[in-house]
Amino acid sequence: MNYLNKDEILTQLEKISGRDFVSNKTGDLFIYSQDPGASESRPVDFVVLPKTVEEIQKIVKLANSEKIPLIPMGGGLTLSGLIIPVRGGIVLDLKRMNQILEINELNRYALLEPGVTTGMLKAYLSENYPELQPPIPDAPPSATIAGNMLIHGSGSLSQKYGCHSSMINGLEVVLPTGEIGKFGSCAVSEYWFSKGPIPDLIGLFTSAFGTMGIITKISIKLFPRPKFRDMIFGFTKGFSDLPKLMSKITFTELAEDIMIAKGDVPEAYKNFGMLMVYFAGNSKDEMEFKRKTIEKIFKDHKAQVVPLVGKARERLMAEPQYGAALAADWRKGGGFEYVGSFIPLEKIPEAIEKGTTISRKYGLLTSLLFRLIGRGHAVMFSVTFPFNRSDSKDMINTRKGLEDADKMILEIGGIPWKAELTGQKLILEKMDPNFKKLFNNIRNIFDPNGIMNPGNWEVQ
Ligand SMILES: Cc1cc2nc3c(=O)[nH]c(=O)nc-3n(C[C@H](O)[C@H](O)[C@H](O)COP(=O)(O)OP(=O)(O)OC[C@H]3O[C@@H](n4cnc5c(N)ncnc54)[C@H](O)[C@@H]3O)c2cc1C
Structure with a gap:
């Protein structure tokens, strides 16, 4: 990696998120260097648990100036090593950003921070909106809604309504340059109720494995719960x-x-x-x-x-x-x-x-x-x-x-x-060359310094 000074980076991260929420200690990093699947463990340099969008923007700016990889992480339960850094860097553990921001009962959507887990949303709806149900996977309840939607995801409502990524209405994203992007109806309206009718760029973030930005808000569809x-x-x-x-x-x-x-x-x-x-x-x-x-x-x-x-x-x-x-x-x-x-x-x-x-x-x-x-x-x-x-x-x-x-x-x-590195490589080998070229171009525009979860979807 290209660090100027690791201690200085630690100090900068501590200034942004507070000393209690940043670490480079071996004991703290151990759990982030692996996941519950069969991937080999890989080294991590820092873990940060940000609380706000502004903190994430500052971390992204620091990562850009120092060319440090950034790996966004929800529940870390994907199993295929997607949140284990390939080239070291900072794991952004989004657990603390766990507010249910809005349940719009009539328009049937939920606006969530990225750390809201499937268990939290399910429990909240059962207590407050028992006639509504969220799309959730069969994963443990500590899996995040955002993490699941972003890897396409499937669950008990998928036969009827499609995979979970198709249930996203809108996203707020800290882009790899540190700017904030809004996608879906929220780019035009105060309602987070629909993907369209504007060009659908939300697909750029699904199955992207954290390579296109950090999702800081997600709106998802809710469904009627039959008796x-x-x-x-x-x-x-x-x-x-x-x-x-x-x-x-x-x-x-x-x-x-x-x-x-x-x-x-x-x-x-x-x-x-x-x-x-x-x-x-x-x-x-x-x-x-x-x-x-x-x-x-x-x-x-x-x-x-x-x-x-x-x-x-x-x-x-x-x-x-x-x-x-x-x-x-x-x-x-x-x-x-x-x-x-x-x-x-x-x-x-x-x-x-x-x-x-x-x-x-x-x-x-x-x-x-x-x-x-x-x-x-x-x-x-x-x-x-x-x-x-x-x-x-x-x-x-x-x-x-x-x-x-x-x-x-x-x-x-x-x-x-949600392919692990070997699977991604095999997909890329079979992929249409023009799709690959376009994908590469888009990635370079979004992330000119290649800081977002590098090693994943490496299109060469
Ligand atoms: C027992 C078991 C059963 C399972 N059953 C199912 C099932 O039925 N259906 C199903 O779909 N899955 C299932 N899974 C797989 C997985 O656990 C879930 O899909 C889970 O919801 C993933 O969410 P997560 O929070 O753990 O994501 P993570 O693993 O933390 O992240 C997934 C990917 O998204 C990226 N990411 C996460 N948050 C953000 C963000 N805010 N911004 C940008 N990128 C981000 C990460 O970098 C990573 O690439 C199962 C897993 C287990 C262990």
Whole structure:
């Protein structure tokens, strides 16, 4: 790095955010040099926990004058190393900027600071606006809304309304030059209610992994919470009919969330695909109609419906689901990473076959999940590897499995999601050269000194 003087930089950062919220001590930086996934740890020089937009602007200006990398961080739960600096620098931990600034009940949006977590927003709405629900992932409740939306994200409302990035109405961003940018209706109006009707530049910040600026305010859509929610659980032995079965269900527009799981755990379902279809409504009659219609489609496609009771039902009905946390811990070794991706619906059978082969090849548990996005216009597909953190062989096999999964997904026409560095490199290799050139030009205009999370999306 290009520091003039590390002590001087520390002093400057302390002047900006206060001594209690800046550190360069090894003990404090340890946790920021890694994440819960399988990435190797990488060094961090400073961590700062700013409280205001003005502080962030000053930090960005300092980072520009000293050419220090800046890495914005929400909950740090993405798993694919996106908040671990590639070239050292300052981790901007945004936890302290955690105010829910506005809930606009009638226009159904929430205006949030970047440190607001999914748990905080969910709890606040349940208490104050029980008829509204936020889009949240199955991630632990300490994940931030902004972090999730910015990596595209998916959750229980995604089948119906699309991936989470499509639910962003507007952003306030400290740009890599330190200026403030406003995107969406907030650029014109005092209401943060819509992306348009002006050119949509919000997309520049999604899946950008912190390379285009620091989001300091985000407006997201909220959705009506129906009175009742239920699920149909079932399984299939063969997988070739799954795309048609899924497509038929989406055609009814009756389901809220549709998922397929295929894995070695639980043992009893090892050879089957488990189907989970969630539906919601405002009356018992509506629920009954939805249940009967969807169950009929199950039967027409030779899928078995299984009544679900007790703890299994409780876990599958929870929001966020326990399922994700359980799958994360199957190896009982404290490690968990998955290659997520977006794939076309028709590729589900091939993805099951190839995902299973990769897991077997490296002696890892098979754990595959599909979640339909936007009424079947895409499918979120993940190949999950729980691993034992204290077993170095397990870690190496996991990294190999993740790389193979990235390659397989690109081969079948999908795109790795929130990809780690290897996945990003593979995507860039396959990317249209003109797209790459344009992307590079835009990045250079936004961030002439290359300070924003460098190493990610390196377009050369
Ligand atoms: C058990 C488990 C289950 C999960 N299930 C799901 C799921 O169902 N759906 C899903 O979508 N994800 C899931 N995830 C993945 C991930 O945890 C979530 O997507 C999470 O919401 C990411 O938010 P975060 O605050 O942890 O983001 P971070 O990891 O902190 O950040 C994500 C990226 O955004 C950037 N970033 C963060 N904040 C800002 C900002 N203010 N300005 C600019 N850039 C920023 C970071 O630099 C990074 O590149 C799961 C993870 C776990 C561990």
